[in-house]
Amino acid sequence: MRRRRIPPREDAVCHVSAGRDKLGLDIHYINAFKGRGIFTTVPFQKGDFLLEYRGKLIPKEECERRHRVYHDSLKVFMFEFKFDGKLWCVDASQEDGSLGRLVNDNHISPSAKMKILNINGKPHLCLFASRDISPGEEIDYNYGDSDWPWRCKAETSQIEKTVSCLKPQPNCIPNNDLDLKHPEPERDLDEEMPQQGSEAMHSSSVQDSEEAETSQIEKTVSCLKPQPNCIPNNDLDLKDPEPERDLDEEMPQQGSEAMHSSSVQDSEEAETSQIEKTVSCLKPQPNCIPNNDLDLKDPEPERCHSHRLVCTTISSLDKCIQCVGPVSSLKWLGYKCKVCLGVWHKSCLAKLANQNCHQSTQKEEISEYSGRMDCHIQFWIKYQAMMMATTAYQKKNMCQIQSHMMKIQIKTSHYCQAHQKVCYAKMTSPKRMNNQIQQI
Numbered sequence: 001m002r003r004r005r006i007p008p009r010e011d012a013v014c015h016v017s018a019g020r021d022k023l024g025l026d027i028h029y030i031n032a033f034k035g036r037g038i039f040t041t042v043p044f045q046k047g048d049f050l051l052e053y054r055g056k057l058i059p060k061e062e063c064e065r066r067h068r069v070y071h072d073s074l075k076v077f078m079f080e081f082k083f084d085g086k087l088w089c090v091d092a093s094q095e096d097g098s099l100g101r102l103v104n105d106n107h108i109s110p111s112a113k114m115k116i117l118n119i120n121g122k123p124h125l126c127l128f129a130s131r132d133i134s135p136g137e138e139i140d141y142n143y144g145d146s147d148w149p150w151r152c153k154a155e156t157s158q159i160e161k162t163v164s165c166l167k168p169q170p171n172c173i174p175n176n177d178l179d180l181k182h183p184e185p186e187r188d189l190d191e192e193m194p195q196q197g198s199e200a201m202h203s204s205s206v207q208d209s210e211e212a213e214t215s216q217i218e219k220t221v222s223c224l225k226p227q228p229n230c231i232p233n234n235d236l237d238l239k240d241p242e243p244e245r246d247l248d249e250e251m252p253q254q255g256s257e258a259m260h261s262s263s264v265q266d267s268e269e270a271e272t273s274q275i276e277k278t279v280s281c282l283k284p285q286p287n288c289i290p291n292n293d294l295d296l297k298d299p300e301p302e303r304c305h306s307h308r309l310v311c312t313t314i315s316s317l318d319k320c321i322q323c324v325g326p327v328s329s330l331k332w333l334g335y336k337c338k339v340c341l342g343v344w345h346k347s348c349l350a351k352l353a354n355q356n357c358h359q360s361t362q363k364e365e366i367s368e369y370s371g372r373m374d375c376h377i378q379f380w381i382k383y384q385a386m387m388m389a390t391t392a393y394q395k396k397n398m399c400q401i402q403s404h405m406m407k408i409q410i411k412t413s414h415y416c417q418a419h420q421k422v423c424y425a426k427m428t429s430p431k432r433m434n435n436q437i438q439q440i
């Protein structure tokens with residue numbers, strides 16, 4: 001027997017107002033690449049309200065500010081849209097247990113469409129079924145026309161192979177470290193029933209209010225999708241609205257292109273080269289490795305059988321043990337052994353690490369040396385490796401991601417959540433960030 005259908009708009013208002021997700025939906029871990037997704041446990045009819053993309057509603061200026069400080073892994077949770085002639089963003093980067101933020105992209109045959117509903121004068125991003133959906137199907141929608149890294153089948157299949165051994169990621173990761181606030185509270189239900197909401201899409205574009213539901217909105221709103229990894233703020237330019245469309249229409253094409261901002265890209269490029277060096281130290285780690293394991297020239301081997309290195313400012317009078325060269329007339333940043341007080345250039349240590357990298361397998365080296373590495377260096381290496389993995393991800397080099405994760409013995413499935421926590425902590429204080437890295 002067919003269940004009585006609640007009018008979709010009414011259903012949406014009800015759930016939005018209550019600030020809760022609908023029954024009949026569940027979080028599933030899919031794989032290490034795609035992460036989690038939302039799946040149905042009951043059938044849904046075409047047009048049914050499914051979910052609200054909940055988060056913190058922020059104006060354009062705050063959205064731009066967060067773009068500057070957020071890591072790419074957080075930016076994907078920023079959904080920008082146009083409403084009432086202004087640019088808004090729902091920032092769902094906080095792990096708050098809501099389902100909408102976990103809905104994945106599908107630009108080929110999505111099961112849902114995003115629309116903007118005006119509820120009590122405020123915009124709400126709501127997903128509606130774009131076709132009948134059977135139990136067990138994934139809810140997904142078109143994030144918009146962007147160069148989303150995951151939209152490459154070859155890559156995906158490669159990842160499936162490479163990460164097939166990884167354990168599933170936990171469904172909902174609470175993040176207590178966030179200072180971000182929750183979305184707006186409940187709204188009234190006694191509004192008039194609109195005929196349709198605007199469609200919205202994830203990415204750097206925007207969606208408009210119901211009264212301005214036009215095809216243009218659909219383009220701009222396409223960027224509404226949980227914003228792609230690195231969408232520069234200037235991608236938020238709004239275009240003129242298009243005429244309304246109902247849920248049965250095909251998904252609009254996204255107007256804005258999602259791309260990494262040049263600043264982010266540049267800094268990552270720069271970081272990468274340094275990281276390359278740093279991570280290389282994960283191999284036969286010279287930093288804090290006993291002398292007999294390395295070719296380090298130790299000035300006083302009998303007094304220091306195991307270097308304990310810290311990254312610190314070195315006096316201009318001290319010379320690097322490895323190259324024995326004067327550095328500069330000023331203090332320099334390098335590594336000092338807390339036991340023998342020997343000092344090394346970072347670059348010299350990196351070279352040593354590279355020299356030793358073929359002596360044993362990486363895994364053996366990590367397990368052998370990681371226990372002896374100075375905590376400070378562990379933080380640094382882990383952080384750098386994570387950043388490097390992020391760069392690899394953005395460059396669609398999945399093998400490299402695997403490789404970097406292996407180096408620091410973090411499973412890819414755990415990497416995302418660990419990284420997210422570190423990024424949040426970084427926004428608040430360096431100490432917090434260090435604590436997070438330490439917990440990895």
Ligand SMILES: C[S@@+](CC[C@H](N)C(=O)[O-])C[C@H]1O[C@@H](n2cnc3c(N)ncnc32)[C@H](O)[C@@H]1O
Nearest residue numbers: 033034035036076077101102103104105150226
């Ligand atoms: C808004 S989040 C969706 C939830 C995410 N899967 C998770 O577990 O947190 C967007 C991120 O999910 C992943 N994603 C979304 N759609 C995807 C797809 N079709 N294939 C692979 N990854 C996808 C990407 O990593 C993207 O940055």
